[in-house]
């Protein structure tokens with residue numbers, strides 16, 4: 078279970094024109110798609126949103142992944158739908174709201190499917206977000222697989238001592254989590270203590286504005302992408318806003 | 322050559338603890354030496370190491386007396402980031418000292434913190450990766466690496482800051498015997514090639530005594546013995562302080578020591594290990 082989840086969240090780098098873009102361009106593109114999804118007000122426009130999301134997703138050979146993420150949010154979407162219906166929204170309106178939500182999820186996912194955590198960190202640095210914040214972000218993602226491994230090991234260890242995780246009524250099952258969660262938390266605390274020491278030993282906080290080995294550089298294909306994105310988006314957004 | 326690390330009647334008690342973690346400790350390490358610090362668990366080894374790179378007292382509060390000098394600087398009045406330039410620290414668990422998503426970025430971490438120019442960082446990072454033979458791992462993610470490789474990445478991240486002293490806290494305890502031997506050989510090479518002073522905590526004495534110039538044994542937060550490996554390993558009572566001397570030393574001790582039989586434990590250990598090393 079833990080393994081499957083770790084796999085699902087793991088970023089996979091593919092060699093595609095979209096993955097190769099500057100992360101700032103990918104962020105801008107995602108913001109544009111997000112704005113479209115947010116402003117779409119009828120089924121027709123929503124179809125356009127999905128088409129607009131579909132193009133970069135297909136170019137990034139990630140349509141399937143995107144669909145899987147959308148499927149994951151389906152339960153939530155159905156809840157939105159049900160709530161809307163309950164509160165007396167007409168069927169069509171409820172559908173529009175629900176599909177808008179799905180569009181927003183899909184648009185946002187384009188960024189996370191095509192941008193590595195590493196690139197996200199570069200962008201955060203480029204925006205000059207506070208160093209501590211960027212660092213906390215980086216380490217928390219860096220340690221997801223490590224903690225997942227911890228979790229698997231703890232579960233195995235507790236099982237071998239006779240803990241039956243999936244037995245009994247719901248209350249019992251929640252109680253069963255305690256012998257897993259406590260060691261997990263203790264482990265994480267030990268790790269963070271050691272991390273703090275190691276940061277200190279490597280001069281963290283020595284200067285107020287640390288430098289970066291790697292600088293983000295716009296390349297030809299990034300400008301080309303902007304040349305396509307900006308006009309296409311401007312056109313769509315004017316139409317969405319009813320100005321066309 | 323001179324004393325690069327010096328402890329003078331040093332005592333430290335972590336705040337909230339009942340008794341000192343180290344008490345009345347005095348010893349020194351000469352520039353370019355390999356010093357091995359040994360002792361049972363809880364005898365104060367890590368506390369000594371933390372006092373070398375300033376984690377104590379700057380990060381760990383507590384009661385302190387005596388003095389620790391590192392490369393001419395009084396540790397208690399030198400900020401940790403200054404000490405980070407002098408002292409490279411390799412912790413027991415390399416996993417917990419790799420912060421970034423790629424090897425090269427992690428190796429760059431310390432230099433970025435110190436505010437070096439990007440080109441300088443690039444050059445130094447490439448140098449450190451080459452030195453440790455991990456240039457081909459530069460773009461890899463830490464989660465894809467073996468334990469031995471992680472250890473090298475962590476070492477590269479320390480060495481890139483060009484320290485004079487390398488401090489290692491039980492670097493092999495989580496490794497299999499072969500990888501452990503590799504790490505020890507690597508440290509020995511760094512000592513010889515770069516002239517790095519090494520302070521190494523390790524209980525597997527048979528692994529490290531061949532390269533040690535000096536051994537310090539702690540017991541119950543005090544220095545129990547200090548001297549050359551031959552002097553220290555030859556002492557009675559090593560077992561009582563929680564150490565097992567290399568088997569060969571035991572054999573030597575049990576031999577009848579006639580007048581003609583000088584106790585050359587050191588040489589003996591070296592020859593023995595050179596031999597074992599080939600077969601490992």
Ligand SMILES: Nc1ncnc2c1ncn2[C@@H]1O[C@H](COP(=O)(O)OP(=O)(O)O)[C@@H](O)[C@H]1O
Pocket residue numbers: 335336338341342343360361362363364365366367368369381
């Ligand atoms: N962070 C800490 N806070 C309080 N006490 C500590 C801390 N670290 C170590 N100690 C105590 O100091 C003593 C020496 O520990 P340590 O230096 O870690 O020994 P060693 O590395 O030889 O196992 C032990 O009694 C231990 O409980």
Ligand SMILES: [Mg+2]
Pocket residue numbers: 366367368490
């Ligand atoms: Mg220790």
